Amino acid sequence: MLVLLSYFMKASHLILGTQRENPADAEIISHQFMIRAGLIRQVSSGIYNWLPLGKKVLQKVENIIRKGMNDAGAQEILMPMVQPASLWEESGRIDKYGQELLVFFDRHENKFCLGPTHEEIITDLCKNLITSYKQLPLNLYQIQTKFRDEIRPRFGVMRSREFIMKDAYSFDIDKEGMDKSYSIMKEAYIQIFDAIGLNYRIVKADSGAIGGSDSEEFHVLADAGEDLLAFSDKSDYAINAELLAEHKESKNPASLEGMPSPDGKGLLKLKRGIEVGHIFKLGSKYSEVLNLKIQGEDKDIYPEMGCYGIGASRIVAASIEQNYDDKGIIWPKSLAPFEVAIVEVNQKSKEEIKRKCSEIYQLLKDNKIDVLWDDRDKRPGVKFADMEVIGIPFTIIIGERTIETGEIELKERQDEKPKLVSHQDLVSIIKG
RNA sequence: CGGGGCGUGGCGCAGUCUGGUAGCGCACCACACUGGGGGUGUGGUGGUCGCUGGUUCAAAUCCAGCCGUCCCGACCA
Numbered sequence: 001m002l003v004l005l006s007y008f009m010k011a012s013h014l015i016l017g018t019q020r021e022n023p024a025d026a027e028i029i030s031h032q033f034m035i036r037a038g039l040i041r042q043v044s045s046g047i048y049n050w051l052p053l054g055k056k057v058l059q060k061v062e063n064i065i066r067k068g069m070n071d072a073g074a075q076e077i078l079m080p081m082v083q084p085a086s087l088w089e090e091s092g093r094i095d096k097y098g099q100e101l102l103v104f105f106d107r108h109e110n111k112f113c114l115g116p117t118h119e120e121i122i123t124d125l126c127k128n129l130i131t132s133y134k135q136l137p138l139n140l141y142q143i144q145t146k147f148r149d150e151i152r153p154r155f156g157v158m159r160s161r162e163f164i165m166k167d168a169y170s171f172d173i174d175k176e177g178m179d180k181s182y183s184i185m186k187e188a189y190i191q192i193f194d195a196i197g198l199n200y201r202i203v204k205a206d207s208g209a210i211g212g213s214d215s216e217e218f219h220v221l222a223d224a225g226e227d228l229l230a231f232s233d234k235s236d237y238a239i240n241a242e243l244l245a246e247h248k249e250s251k252n253p254a255s256l257e258g259m260p261s262p263d264g265k266g267l268l269k270l271k272r273g274i275e276v277g278h279i280f281k282l283g284s285k286y287s288e289v290l291n292l293k294i295q296g297e298d299k300d301i302y303p304e305m306g307c308y309g310i311g312a313s314r315i316v317a318a319s320i321e322q323n324y325d326d327k328g329i330i331w332p333k334s335l336a337p338f339e340v341a342i343v344e345v346n347q348k349s350k351e352e353i354k355r356k357c358s359e360i361y362q363l364l365k366d367n368k369i370d371v372l373w374d375d376r377d378k379r380p381g382v383k384f385a386d387m388e389v390i391g392i393p394f395t396i397i398i399g400e401r402t403i404e405t406g407e408i409e410l411k412e413r414q415d416e417k418p419k420l421v422s423h424q425d426l427v428s429i430i431k432g
Numbered sequence: 433c434g435g436g437g438c439g440u441g442g443c444g445c446a447g448u449c450u451g452g453u454a455g456c457g458c459a460c461c462a463c464a465c466u467g468g469g470g471g472u473g474u475g476g477u478g479g480u481c482g483c484u485g486g487u488u489c490a491a492a493u494c495c496a497g498c499c500g501u502c503c504c505g506a507c508c509a
Contacts, residue, residue, distance in 0.1 A: 019442085019443055019444095019458095019459085020443075020444090020458065020459075020470070021443055021444045021445095021458070022443095022444085023443070023444085024438080024443090024444070024445090024502085025438080025501065025502045025503090026502090027502075027503070035443095042501090044500090044501090045500085045501065045502085100507090100508075116509095117509090146509095148508080148509080150507090150508070150509095151433085151506080151507055151508075152503095152504095152505090152506095152507080152508095154502085154503080159508085159509085163509095165509090217509085226508095226509095227509095275509055276509095278509065309509075311509070314509085343468095345467080345468050346467050346468070378470090379466085379467065379468090379469080379470070379471065380467075380468045380469060380470095381468085381469030381470045381471085382469085382470050383469090383470095384468085384469055384470085385469070385470055386470090397468075399467095399468060400467095400468085401468070409468095
């Protein structure tokens with residue numbers, strides 16, 4: 001019996017955690033809907049619990065990233081969240097990161113910090129792991145919780161202190177190799193963000209505190225974005241507006257609108273974006289300062305490194321900022337916590353309704369479709385509203401109206417009314 | 433760190449000015465009705481009013497200090 005219950009993904013057994021009212025302290029859309037749809041609950045400023053539905057979405061993001069990285073030849077590892085501060089002293093970044101680095105002491109009075117990023121750890125790891133140039137090129141990545149003690153965390157998981165990030169690090173014998181690793185990662189990122197299915201852009205970026213030369217950012221376009229991006233209306237020139245403003249000296253980014261594009265083609269247009277990915281060429285900065293030296297063909301070399309981040313938890317919020325309506329979240333199919341919901345209407349009056357739900361549920365399961373069966377003893381309006389705020393792409397409605405006809409009512413998230421489809425077509429329509 | 437809010441059951445709020453038995457809506461539990469867009473009724477559960485100290489016969493309410501949290505700014509991915 002227990003096996004049977006857990007096998008069925010029924011709403012009556014699932015912690016949905018939906019709320020009818022907006023929490024008072026959530027300002028932006030994604031934060032409001034993430035709480036109302038039962039994805040997250042706040043623990044402390046910039047620190048969140050991920051509830052079952054939120055965790056499911058997050059896992060979908062992670063798996064798309066994982067596949068893209070593996071396909072590109074990167075190897076997954078897991079590094080510790082707790083790092084000895086001595087490594088940060090060695091790299092000289094303990095001061096540069098400053099208060100954003102959360103420092104503490106263990107019982108032996110040794111100084112540690114919570115990892116905001118892992119250049120130090122991975123470089124140190126490779127000192128023992130990589131001994132010959134023949135092992136290069138190499139790309140190692142992890143998907144893990146990061147902690148940055150933000151001055152002002154805000155907007156839910158958009159700018160939180162604790163967040164889930166994929167970070168990858170490449171090692172090459174020379175600059176040409178690094179350039180190649182960088183382009184492979186850029187290509188992998190394009191595949192990953194295409195697979196997620198959000199509207200995004202790649203822009204030139206500032207390499208900031210991470211250091212290094214070339215760097216590009218991947219932005220999900222959304223009005224709530226914290227970054228301003230500048231595009232040429234005639235070419236594919238695109239840059240983080242803040243960086244361009246710096247080059248132009250003391251211009252504020254918003255004033256760039258309508259100015260000539262620096263590549264000489266067309267005029268600049270501005271759009272807001274949420275940074276969800278960032279790729280850097282680091283060079284030998286970290287390998288030198290942390291003394292990662294490996295044997296080359298004829299002499300020792302410091303590997304040329306690159307690092308590549310994707311904000312997994314931020315993507316969840318960014319997706320919502322880009323796709324929502326007054327009823328709630330609208331997920332792309334790639335991220336939806338369930339692909340389809342079955343809403344059981346008027347369930348008490350007829351035994352056939354329950355039987356029909358069970359039959360459809362089984363059909364979908366057999367076709368590997370991720371389905372939620374809303375079997376709760378609630379009024380239809382409540383169920384519809386919940387499925388809509390959660391943002392499930394399809395809803396199948398099973399009730400007295402169609403129980404006799406054999407047809408199935410299928411409603412897409414953004415449609416007002418359901419369509420009647422045949423039993424045979426159901427699976428192919430949902431699979432799209 | 434500067435400026436501005438807010439802290440009262442899980443959520444949204446009233447009550448604070450003017451001290452006198454902690455309230456409302458939603459959610460939750462039970463029963464009945466209801467049953468295709470957040471339904472109705474009856475009866476319930478649940479709160480040291482952020483914390484500490486002070487004033488007072490009496491403090492959610494007045495005073496002081498502290499803490500938490502949100503927004504704007506500086507900063508940052």
